[in-house]
Amino acid sequence: MIQIRPATPSDFEQIWPIFHTIVAAGETYTYPQDTDQQQAFQLWMETPRQTFVAEDNGEILGSYFIKTNQTGGGKHVCNCGYMVSPKARGLGLARLMCEHSQEIAKQYGYQAMQFNFVVASNQVAVQLWTKLGFATVGRLPQAFLHPQLGYVDALVMYKCLAE
């Protein structure tokens, strides 16, 4: 039974291998591929407003963060990032976390959620976010250097959360 709850600092021991595998591959996130554990802790656990984990019987299988995307006149829009353990792919964890994050976002008072940089070649993500109601509101031409594919576009995706 998968449970999503706020992350504690000690959870990072289990989050780090997931983060590292995904970021070192360099195919989906703009974090440097050689991001080390300390930098990752700061990026994933400290910079965001809140980080969550998805666990099954104490084993962490995924994690996401939520943060305010812009300050000032843009502070009603949040941003999230999601990571699923490679061994837990295909179980619907990304969908579960994204739906959870939208509820949290509404609780926090955000009116919209924006993904600033969805790598266009990451079709699984693009299709899932589209299915969950996110509109592709922008396309950044060749904004991402993919280690295998070369320069690919990145998408800006956006969902209004108001009822």
Place this chain on the structure above:
Amino acid sequence: MIQIRPATPSDFEQIWPIFHTIVAAGETYTYPQDTDQQQAFQLWMETPRQTFVAEDNGEILGSYFIKTNQTGGGKHVCNCGYMVSPKARGLGLARLMCEHSQEIAKQYGYQAMQFNFVVASNQVAVQLWTKLGFATVGRLPQAFLHPQLGYVDALVMYKCLAE
């Protein structure tokens, strides 16, 4: 004769009144309207890769920063922000600084420049960037709360710098 040169920390004494006037108005930037001088120094002078000033006979009339927009696979795209003193509007300073920044960006090795958040009601800016070759590649619906106009869209604008 207007000259554009790298900013020094002591230039901030003259940059701050410009920054404060523009940011306190809350119409164009997503910095909080009550951003104080110390926070402004960090945002404008420390966080960017480099900050420049446009001066006329020792008087600073405008300033801009250049930074890397994303790390990792997105690090070939830069981002800039420009501010012109209210008393120097209409002299073509924004155009001058934007053209200067594109040259600097090429020197730094960037392949493209992205503006992440151009408030759509800021028509002077939108028209100028368009004239200077920036394409509107995204539109964030009602992503900015304008103090007079209420929620307005924000644009993502992008220019490839490769020859």
